[in-house]
Amino acid sequence: VLKGVIFDLDGVITDTAEFHFRAWQDLGEKIAIPFDREFNEKLKGISRMDSLERILEHGGKNNAYTIEEKEALAKEKNDDYVELIKEITPADILPGVKKFLDDCLAAGLKLGLASASKNGPAILENLGLTDYFEIVVDPASLANGKPDPEIFLKGAEMLGLTPAECVGVEDAEAGVESINGAGMFSVGVGTADSMKEADMFVENTADLDLEAIIKAHSGK
Ligand code: BG6
Numbered sequence: 091v092l093k094g095v096i097f098d099l100d101g102v103i104t105d106t107a108e109f110h111f112r113a114w115q116d117l118g119e120k121i122a123i124p125f126d127r128e129f130n131e132k133l134k135g136i137s138r139m140d141s142l143e144r145i146l147e148h149g150g151k152n153n154a155y156t157i158e159e160k161e162a163l164a165k166e167k168n169d170d171y172v173e174l175i176k177e178i179t180p181a182d183i184l185p186g187v188k189k190f191l192d193d194c195l196a197a198g199l200k201l202g203l204a205s206a207s208k209n210g211p212a213i214l215e216n217l218g219l220t221d222y223f224e225i226v227v228d229p230a231s232l233a234n235g236k237p238d239p240e241i242f243l244k245g246a247e248m249l250g251l252t253p254a255e256c257v258g259v260e261d262a263e264a265g266v267e268s269i270n271g272a273g274m275f276s277v278g279v280g281t282a283d284s285m286k287e288a289d290m291f292v293e294n295t296a297d298l299d300l301e302a303i304i305k306a307h308s309g310k
């Protein structure tokens with residue numbers, strides 16, 4: 091029986107996936123590693139330092155920087171990103187998400203947040219959604235980021251539920267892999283191609299339908 095829903099944040103609750111993309115793309119241009127949206131799919135859900143490593147690898151520059159230099163590059167990206175998220179308001183909640191959260195609470199489900207972002211709590215505050223979530227997994231507490239299942243396993247544990255009692259909602263390929271690895275039912279938001287590993291998917295957050303999810307989860 092479904093008892094909890096564990097959400098990714100960026101690209102599921104609000105469109106910050108686009109801000110991450112812009113901030114990384116700007117940094118990439120500065121260090122002469124241009125990349126497109128297709129490569130960006132491989133960055134979604136990935137922690138800040140792991141994202142930087144993937145970008146450097148993409149440009150064949152893994153060994154071009156010291157750890158201190160990499161930390162400075164990651165900080166530069168985050169400083170840009172923090173400027174972009176300052177402007178976020180409740181109007182930036184993606185279509186249908188508020189209703190979906192309300193439906194979940196009305197159905198007695200517990201809600202958790204499993205975002206790789208250290209900026210997650212600030213974004214929830216700006217969106218006015220902090221009180222919806224019983225727990226927020228602290229990404230700094232994890233040994234392994236997405237696609238490792240740890241973050242969703244920890245989310246379920248913090249809610250006092252088993253993975254089988256939860257569904258996870260994600261827009262990232264790495265995130266779906268993390269949910270599936272946790273033994274949890276995965277709901278994807280994205281294209282049929284990017285969400286091909288998800289147990290079910292919708293193209294748009296407006297199509298998130300709790301009735302349909304409860305039904306699909308019970309049939310798994
Ligand atoms: C994830 C995003 O939610 O958080 C990634 O999908 C991002 O793109 C990661 O790199 C870490 O975010 P932050 O805010 O801690 O740099």
Ligand code: MG
Pocket residue numbers: 098099100101102107134135260261262265
């Ligand atoms: Mg995401």
